Every structure is written in structure tokens, then in C-alpha cells.
Amino acid sequence: MPELSNINIGALTDDQNAKLDSIVKQLNEWARTISNESNNTVSNDAAGTPRLVWGVQEDGTWAFKMSQSGNDVTTAADDKLIMSSGFNMFKIVETGTVNLTITNPATDGSVDITHNRPTPPIVMVWLDFGTELDILPNLSIGGSGSGTFLNFEKAHTYFVDETKIRIFYDAASAVATRTYTYRYYILGETSR
Numbered sequence: 001m002p003e004l005s006n007i008n009i010g011a012l013t014d015d016q017n018a019k020l021d022s023i024v025k026q027l028n029e030w031a032r033t034i035s036n037e038s039n040n041t042v043s044n045d046a047a048g049t050p051r052l053v054w055g056v057q058e059d060g061t062w063a064f065k066m067s068q069s070g071n072d073v074t075t076a077a078d079d080k081l082i083m084s085s086g087f088n089m090f091k092i093v094e095t096g097t098v099n100l101t102i103t104n105p106a107t108d109g110s111v112d113i114t115h116n117r118p119t120p121p122i123v124m125v126w127l128d129f130g131t132e133l134d135i136l137p138n139l140s141i142g143g144s145g146s147g148t149f150l151n152f153e154k155a156h157t158y159f160v161d162e163t164k165i166r167i168f169y170d171a172a173s174a175v176a177t178r179t180y181t182y183r184y185y186i187l188g189e190t191s192r
Contacts, residue, residue, distance in 0.1 A: 042074065050074050090122065093188040097128065101179040102169055113165040113184060120160045121186045125167060127156050128181040136167070136182075156180070 040055025040063075053073050054064040064085040067073035071080040078084065100111045115121055126133040137157040155170040167182050 090187040092185050094186040097181055097183050099179050099181050100169055103177045109169045111167050115186055123160050123165050124185045125158045126183045128183045
């Protein structure tokens with residue numbers, strides 16, 4: 001912050017210039033104090049514990065932090081934070097839904113989603129039932145097992161490679177014709 005300076009005004013007496021110098025000096029001190037203060041906002045939980053802080057931190061950087069319950073965000077170590085803008089966190093870079101129709105008798109099927117990423121991304125896929133989501137893999141067990149092996153009726157799985165996400169439906173027994181909806185999220189790292 002630029003400092004103010006007093007230019008001697010010829011019409012003022014030495015005493016008046018000295019008073020003006022004193023005022024300018026005090027204004028500069030206040031400006032330095034204000035600019036060195038942490039300009040952030042802290043929010044407390046119902047118990048009065050500081051849990052959320054955002055704004056300019058003491059080191060002059062902008063930040064956003066949220067602490068775990070019972071931990072003061074202003075003093076919490078990183079392992080006591082729920083999130084921090086200083087963390088390298090995954091971000092959803094693409095999302096969507098795809099459908100796969102399976103016909104009777106027991107048929108397998110798959111659907112591909114092209115991701116256009118330079119390397120296989122981190123992906124999460126859910127089976128969307130409309131009122132609930134089940135994360136893949138989703139396995140339905142039916143009948144009786146033989147020895148220590150389970151008898152799977154159907155399985156929803158997926159894999160990711162350099163070009164696509166492939167969602168599989170493996171029907172081990174006959175099922176009625178049905179269309180399954182899958183919701184997918186492709187995650188990418190954020191830069192610090």
C-alpha cells in the first residue's frame with residue numbers, strides 16, 4: 001500500500017506542518033496495520049466452535065477451509081479438516097447417464113462411454129433405479145451356492161481404459177426384458 005507524505009505548504013507554520021506530519025504518520029501506521037491483518041470470514045457452529053473460514057489468510061493467500069466437528073478451523077491440522085482449498089481434490093469433469101437394454105432369455109450386454117482423456121480417468125458409476133442409486137459393481141445373488149461359490153443371478157460391473165468406460169451387464173439366469181440406466185462421473189485432479 002503506498003504511503004502518504006506531507007509536502008510542506010508554505011502558508012502553514014512550522015507547528016502546523018509538524019501536526020500535519022503527525023497525522024500523515026498515524027494514517028500510514030493504520031494503513032499498514034489494516035493491510036497486515038488477516039481479511040477473512042469465520043463462521044461458528046451452534047456450539048460456538050469456529051468451523052468455516054474463507055478469505056485472505058495471515059500469509060496473504062486466499063483460502064477456504066472447513067474443519068471436522070469439534071475442531072477449531074483456525075488451529076486445526078490438515079487431518080482435522082473436511083476440506084481445504086489447499087488440498088489437491090478430485091473434481092467432477094464430466095457426468096452423464098447411459099441406458100442398456102437387456103432382452104430375454106439370459107443375455108449379457110454392454111455400453112461404452114467415450115471419455116476423450118489422455119489417460120484412463122478415475123470413474124464412479126451408479127445403477128440408477130429412479131428412486132435410489134446403487135454404486136457399481138452391483139451383484140445380485142440368488143439360488144443356492146455350490147460348495148463355497150455363490151450363484152450370481154446378474155452382475156453390473158465396469159472397466160476404464162485409454163478411450164472408454166465400458167459398463168457390463170452379466171445375466172447368469174433368464175431375466176425379463178429391461179432397460180437399465182447408469183449414471184457416471186469422471187473425476188479429474190484440480191491444480192493447487
